Amino acid sequence: MDSTMDPVVLQLGVESINVGDILQRTVAFFVGLFAVLLVGRLLFVPLVLKGLENRDFDKAVQSLGESVTGGIVWFAAIAVAFTLGGFGAFLGAFATLGGALALAIGFAAQDLIGNFVAGVFILKDKPFEVGDWIEWDGQSGRVEDIDLRVSRVRTFDNEQITVPNGDLANNAVKNPVAYNTLRQKFVFGIGYDDDINAATEYITEEAENHPDILEDPAPSVRLVELGDSDVGLQSRFWIEDPDRGDFVRVRSEYIQAVKERFDEEGIDIPYVHRTLTGEVEVIESIAQEA
Incomplete structure (x- = not known):
């Protein structure tokens, strides 16, 4: 070896x-x-x-x-x-x-990856945050959770919507609570025979009397339309910390106050009247046969 x-x-x-x-x-x-x-x-x-x-x-x-x-x-x-x-x-x-x-x-998995990337940009750019009330594509609700793939929104009917982040990142999303104040508008219709200046004064006074409507910016009223049966006066008013629950409550209370004030002051809120006109023509030959 x-x-x-x-x-x-x-x-x-x-x-x-x-x-x-x-x-x-x-x-x-x-x-x-x-x-x-x-x-x-x-x-x-x-x-x-x-x-x-x-x-x-x-x-x-x-x-x-x-x-x-x-x-x-x-x-x-x-x-x-x-x-x-x-x-x-x-x-x-x-x-x-x-x-x-x-x-x-x-x-x-291109859709999955697209939603994933969209989630990253939503978390970075912050067009809305958890707790915000948002509106998109005809839907609305309060954001409960923002994940990397989907966002979860609770509707105002207490339903949960799971929205792919791509839908929120690639479409217009309205965030009414992004700022500290929110302007609201409502059109009151008065009769053509009513005093526009007096109605404007009543609408403004009721806005100023409401504790949750801001004094600055001050409420304003504009004549915006001449309808078939009424004159449209648009009220513009501002609220602070525009949570949706407060927004709905303030709006409802204000409209009710203006309606009651109109009733007291004799301001008419007309409704649409329809008048049907025409004539009935009987053909002579048919009438003879009858």
Whole structure:
């Protein structure tokens, strides 16, 4: 037996395994893996989180950013580890397969991804927040929750609507409570024989007498239409902290007060009258037969 055989080379049939080379590649693989993970966790992830905080992103976006950054760090660590370990061919095949798989998933879940991205922009731009009363696409309600994929809205009939964020991000959304005050309008119809100046005075006085209608900006009245049976006087008034419950209550109380004042002062609120006119013509030949 030859005692000079290299101890790190084992002969197995027609193939030989260099134990030293395998050990070297394994060490390089794990060193690269842990080095990239360490740098990523200690430097890259905190740097991204700091940037998101400085831009005032929502906590949900910051959490998402941390998760995505962590995934990128792991991907980079595995790529570097395979490269240092000498498995470049395997890494190339894995990248090709992963790219094809990502493309297929992207086509299959494009709506889901679109809603996800829309959720990120909603949380960043804040067109509305939890607790706001919003109106969109003929619907309205109070926002209860904003997730990364959907937003949940409670309607004023106490129903919950789960709305894809893409619908809210890509369409017009009205937020009546975005500011501290809200202007409201209502058209009162008076008769053509009534005194417009007197009716205007009564409408303004009732607005000024209501404790929840602001004095500044002051209420105003404009003549806006001459209808078939009435003259339209539009009242414009402002309320503070425009919660929808307060808005409906104040509006109802104010309209009732104006109606009662009109009744006291003899101001008519006419309703539409319909008069049907015409004639009946009897054809002579038909009349004779009858």
